Amino acid sequence: MPRPTEPDTGPPTSLPVVVVPVPVPTPQAPAPAPTANPQDPQATPPPSSGAGCGVGPGSGSGENCPRQEPSFLSEVESALDQLVRQEPQLFNLNKTSKGCANCYQIVNADRYVQRMAELMGQRGLCGLYDGEELAVKKTNAFNDQYDIFTADGYIRRQAGSYRSTCYPAWF
Numbered sequence: 001m002p003r004p005t006e007p008d009t010g011p012p013t014s015l016p017v018v019v020v021p022v023p024v025p026t027p028q029a030p031a032p033a034p035t036a037n038p039q040d041p042q043a044t045p046p047p048s049s050g051a052g053c054g055v056g057p058g059s060g061s062g063e064n065c066p067r068q069e070p071s072f073l074s075e076v077e078s079a080l081d082q083l084v085r086q087e088p089q090l091f092n093l094n095k096t097s098k099g100c101a102n103c104y105q106i107v108n109a110d111r112y113v114q115r116m117a118e119l120m121g122q123r124g125l126c127g128l129y130d131g132e133e134l135a136v137k138k139t140n141a142f143n144d145q146y147d148i149f150t151a152d153g154y155i156r157r158q159a160g161s162y163r164s165t166c167y168p169a170w171f
Contacts (some may be wrong), residue, residue, distance in 0.1 A: 054128040058140040058169030065145065065170075070162035072125060072136045072144050079119035080148070080155060087115065097154035106153050116148060128171045133163055135171050143169035 060137050070076075084091060084104065089102035090112050106112050115127040120127025126143075128135045137143035145163040150156045 046151070053121055055126065055137070055140050058137065058143065058166075058171055059074060060140075060143075060166050060168040060170035062166055062170035065164040065166040067163065068165045070144055070146070070159070071142075071165065072120075072138075072157070073146075073162055075120065075123045075125060076116075076134065076136065076146050076148065076161065077157065079116055079123065080157060082119060083115050085114070087111070090115075095151060097152070100154075103150075103155045103157055106149065106155060109149065109153070113149065126171070130171070133167075135169075137169045137171070140169045142167050143171060 081102075084093075085103070090106065090108045092107055093104055095105040097103040097105075113134070116134055117127035117129045120134075124138065126137045132147070134146045134148050136145050136146065143166050145166065146161045147163050148156050148161050
């Protein structure tokens with residue numbers, strides 16, 4: 001995993017590592033996708049298509065990760081907006097972090113990081129939450145690291161979420 005480029009000043013958090021499975025195409029017709037029950041806000045939606053994630057694992061060590069310019073920031077931001085719209089129950093929409101009107105308090109951290117990794121697949125990218133940051137790639141040439149979760153439990157957005165770019169991709 002990548003080494004942090006800046007010291008973390010917040011308290012340690014215990015978040016899961018989320019790996020988004022990549023479906024392998026088969027010649028047979030696919031089974032119908034499960035559907036969420038609209039009466040149950042905790043119901044699991046259909047799995048991500050995994051589009052764009054057929055590139056396999058990267059060969060990087062996570063050690064060559066300089067801070068440069070983000071390549072996938074617009075996709076991460078649009079996924080955040082989509083998640084707030086589609087699953088508002090994951091957030092306290094009445095509580096935001098200081099200075100950011102749409103950096104909502106996260107009330108279901110596990111689901112938040114799981115869905116963010118899945119939403120990268122809807123954008124033709126690969127996403128993986130490594131327990132600290134959201135790793136995003138399109139090829140194995142490189143991946144970007146985004147810290148989408150503040151130490152005090154809010155969404156981290158915009159340029160402040162970008163941390164580094166790893167060469168080659170480590171996941």
